[in-house]
Amino acid sequence: MIKSLSLIYINMNHIGSILFLMFISVNCELYGQTVKLENQPNFIIIFADDLGYGDLSTYGHPSIETPNLDRMASEGQKWTNFYVGASVCTPSRAALLTGRLPIRSGMTSNKVRVLFPNSVNGLPADEITLAEQLKEVGYGTACIGKWHLGHKKEYLPTNNGFDYYFGIPYSNDMDNLAKLKSKEEYEKFWHNRSNIKSENFNVPLMRNTNIIERPANQNTITRRYTEEAISYIRKNKDSPFFLYLAHNLPHIPLFASKEFLGTSRRGIYGDVIEEIDYGVGQIISALKEEGLTNNTIVVFTSDNGPWLSFKADGGSAGLLKAGKGMTWEGGMRVPGIFWSPTKIKPGLISDIGTTMDLFTTFSHMAGVSIPNDRIIDGVDLSATLLRSEPSDRDEVLYYRGSDLYAMRVGSFKAHFITEGEYGMYGERQLHEPPLLYNLNHDPSEKYNIAERHPEVLEKIRAAVKKHESGLVIGRDLLIERN
Structure with a gap:
């Protein structure tokens, strides 16, 4: 009798294993095996443009109020050593979406900083985006906001793994009708607030591959991006989705809806940040209303540091040195907030992470294999996010264009080359021996300790x-223009 019961038990276990295997689907793909799992989390990445490390109240800003992001940080994880793959728009976005340094994909250049409306190229078709990864295991995907990885049809989000696109395909200061020809004209235009009108920037607003508004009304663009994001969430609540919400702001020119214009203590820049924060709160509320909070991970970060040459119309890197375009900490260390009430273990994380790590982390969480036919620079942060274990990342590479300017290993950072903001704040300098800073002791990079630590x-x-x-350095794809 005991033997018979044992056989029944074994058989029941065997049946249970079969049923479990039937619960997952296995796909053999060109670059490896992928497994679709049940209860895959939804992913939302909210990506600000030119927002600095010190521009949120949770990161210490004294006059910008960001209660929704502050709440996300207190309920989730706030990372204090979170980095981007480059200190300017196009290469930074390529790094986030591919999990690779932009030097590998050709989405960076020593001669042209970013893609422009007359650029010929975009993100290469053979690059694999996070959206393409997640579609392998059944995710719906949407890109809302700034793209800046190629405005031609073959380079748009809809040809890079996204089912839906709504946004401006490049920076909101482009297609400037003023046609500025000199540095003097440029500075005169930008420092006269009366010139900063939405109709002066002939940027297109697109839905999928069609232009639906030109010039885009930037006075309402932040609100409309939030509305599109919420609409997408509600329509796709019954299946796993990846939503990439990339705001065009607070990149100059600055615009805010009438409900926010003139309401912050920080002027127009603060108005913009507080409207973005309000939109974050609306998105969180929509997730709660749809019962999605337990299975959705929301990330808030920025593409690079603040554009300092625009003074009060630019942001702040807080105690970090410098800003956008530079490889000092203020150019590449950004806010990093992760939120998911039942998945993310709350805490203040001082370990190192980067936007490239989102590719690897979310791929693993979704059950899709990492491509094995190329180098992926992202590491899996899931153990830190889910259990507060130490991060597997110990290094950061600081590229400017195609040149490696600095590297961080552990708490120490060496600068081999330093340069100001696109030549505006000092010439390019080579350092031998390199400058050396202990970023845990000296996050402002004030005290060179190279002589003490050879x-x-x-x-x-x-x-x-x-x-x-x-x-292997990719071909420079930014330099070619019409």
């Missing part, structure tokens, strides 16, 4: 050599 410099040099030994 052994640290040797360790960092060895890490650089290892990185460069396997580096």
Whole structure:
């Protein structure tokens, strides 16, 4: 009798295993095996443009109020050492969506900073985006907002894994009807607030591959992006989705809806940030209303540091040095907030993470294999996010264009080259020996300690050599223009 019961137990276990295997679907793809799992989390990435490390009240700003992001940070994880893949728009966005340094994809250049309306190229078709990854296991995907990885049809989000696109395909200051020809004209235009009218920037607003409004009314663009995001969430609540919401602001020119214009203590820049924060709150409320909070991960971050040359119309990197375009900390260290009430373990995270890690982390969480036919620079942060275990990332590479300017290993950062904001704040300088800073002790990079720690410099040099030994540089795709 006991033997018979044991056989029944074994058989029941066997049947249970079969039923479990029937619960998942296995896909053999070109670059590896993918497994579709039940209860895949939804992913929302909210990406601000030119928002600095110090521009949110949860990161210490004294006059900008961001209660919704503050709440996300207190309920989820706030990362204090979170980085982007580049300190300017196009390469930074390429890094986030591909999980790869933009030097590999050709989405960076020493001669042209970003893609422009007369650029010929865009993100190469053979690059695999996070949207393409997630579609392999059944995700719906949407890109709302700024794209800046190619405005031609073949380069738009709808040809890079996104089912739906609504937004401006490049920076909101482009297609400037003033046709500025000199530095003097440029500065005169931008420092006269009366010139900053939405109709002066002939940027297109697109739905999928069609232009639906030109010039886009930027006075309402933040509100409309939020509305589109909420609409997408409600329509796709019954299946896993990836929503990439990339605001065009607070990149200059600055615009806010009438409900927010003139309401902050920080002027127009603060108005813009507070409207973005309000939109974040609306998105969180929509998730709660639809019963999606337990299975949705929301990330808020920025594409690079603040554009300092625009003074009060630019943001702040807080105690970090410099800003957009530079490889000092203020250019590449950004806010990083992760929120999911039942998945993300709340806490203040001082370990290192980057936007490239989202590709790897979300792929693993969704049950899709990492491509094995190319180098992926992102690491899996899920153990830190879900259980507050130490991050697997210990290094950050600071590229400016195609040149490696600096590298961080652990708490130490070495600068091999330094340069100001696109030549505006000092000439390019080569440093031998490199400048060295302990970022845990000196996050403002004030005190060079290279003479005291030659052994640290040797360790960092060895890490650089290892990185460069396997580096294949992609063809410069930004330089070609009509």
